[in-house]
Amino acid sequence: MPARDTMLRWIMAGPLALVAAVVTMASMPLWLPVGAAGIDNLIFPILLFPALWAVFFLYALIEARPVRGTAIITAIILTNSALIYSRF
């Protein structure tokens, strides 16, 4: 179904990639090592945000099967959200 695939790809590359990047950044301070000065877990997510977004965006375009891609990105969003939720 090419029409469905195209729509999924738009959703994946647009809102899903951005949300996935934001949520991954938000959960990173919880599991990244704090480092020598206790700030690595805070600065690395902020530093990596552009890269995370670019990776999710590119993945959305490159993934041959949009259904699988959407499922994977959604799973990443849910896992990270659950991680954040569990801390509050």
Added chain:
Amino acid sequence: MSMVNQATSKRLLAVHGWSGVLLGLFLYVVIITGTVAVLSQEIGAWSIGGARTQAPFSQPLDAKIKQLAPTVDPKYREDVTIYPNASGTMLVFFHTHGVNAAGDPDDVGVRFLLEPGTLDVVARDEGFGAELPDDRDSALDYFISILHISLHAPNPVGLYLTGLAGFVMLFAVLSGIILHRHLIKDLFVAPRLSSRLLNKRDRHILAGSWSLPFGFLLAFTGTFFSFAGAIGLPIVAMVAFGGDQMKMTETLIGAPEKVSERPADMANLDSMVARSVARTGTQPTFISIAHWGTADAKAYLYHLPTGKAVEASTHVYDMVSGRYQGVKPDLGTRPSLGSSIYAWMGPLHFGHFAGLLSKLIWVSLGLAASYVTLTGLRLWVERRPDMVSGKLLGIAIPMVGYGVPIGLAGSALGFLLTYRTGGSVYGTAFGFVASCAFAVLLAGALVRRGDASAIFLAILGVAMAVLPMVRLATGGPGWPSLIDAGQAVVVMIDLMLLAGGAFALHQSRRGDSIGRQLRADQPAGTTVPAE
């Protein structure tokens, strides 16, 4: 030997092209203003005819600050920042931290402007940082920097926009690598002259290939600077500090948890500056004193990189004993990987780590990236000669491509003409807006002509070449007196403007090489090879 299959490659090319068309001109605006902003300090000095002091921090600041401190509300002595503007006027800001009318965390306090040489107070303003009157001496360089950082749009919208531009550039670079199958093989193939389309394609790809490494670095660091404050900090603060951005900032910069309020006499700041100058071989660019007048007061002297180093350094002095306490990492209280990587972001983006040499190279990298953006757009237009979108973009490219530099020249003109009357903040902005409006009107008037690049280039050339003369005509000092005063940097900007102007005029007369070639050896109707 493609990295991806054909369907994916087609999809990537489509997004590469469409994102370029929709956001390419916008991206170009961010790149070209950033290219000019690399020299913002030099442009600031140029605009006011050279700073009036070579070593602003080596003036007797200590006595002056001790005289000013008791005149401000004690709560504003929590933090004192001291830095010079383009003319060498010292800005001394006694402040504490609060939330301004817009609801953003901001500094609030009293700011003094001290005249270079005498250190007499020329202005005293009180309020939030965002509400203090703009500094007239630095109006031009500040205007250009903010244009690059946030396009003068309100925060955080402006930062989102420039961050988006950075992201588009990041994607363009990454997809460019994936798309161009013969990247290495084609590194030395000059633009072919056999057809207009092939020539445009070769130009874009050749410049793009060589620009890949720094295109990536500039886009990545730029996106970081836009999004770090606008998205990263609030979100990470929410997860790690329950939304307390101030607490997170304090943890990041490594502020001590508790400070004593016990009053104490302050040691001599001038002696700390002298020792720091001797240690690093450079003037500090910025000094910050925390907890003035208390037993825990510290002075932080910020120096740009020197020698082999790429990172700037912050030297700490105890304000009670005057003793040197070593170098403070940018983030946190002790050295860490995160802090080291963060310390590289600024130098990599601004290119200010080796003085003028690195700045000039960063300017050329910016020009190369601008060239890649514009040639990419021209290629897209060339592929759609009969479509409305192609025609519209064909008009928009010279309008924006040359219009923004014309606007920047206009802002400089506006500054020069209004500086003596004290209205330079308004004059700079008006000059920019008026010149941009002129470019739009001109594009409208030339709409029937097709490609109006030659006319735009000629106007840009004249505008650039005229600026040094206007500077002299409005009372700016001449070259001999500038060189005598150690302000050769003003002469350098004059020469760059004259050379740039002459180059633009020359290019406008010359036309593009493919056009010449086609006129010379082919009648008409050349074949257009497929991609």
Added chain:
Amino acid sequence: MSPVFLFLAATAASLLAVVYLLYTDAKRARVFRLDRRMALPRSARAGWALTFAPGVALLALGELSAFLVWCGAITVLAWLVAARTPIRD
């Protein structure tokens, strides 16, 4: 040695190597039908090694600042050199 001198020396050396690569580049010669009768011996590998060698040397000396300006300068200069369309000889 001052960083500026190191930078200039490294950039000059790399630029020479780039010019060699450009002069001996097979695709460039083919596309522009360049006839190099007295051609240099062709070795792209050696050319690239020579191009990168000054950068490696700067890194080995710990001259990070000079290394970074070298990187920037060489990408721009190499582009400017390569972008000149050769006249058929």
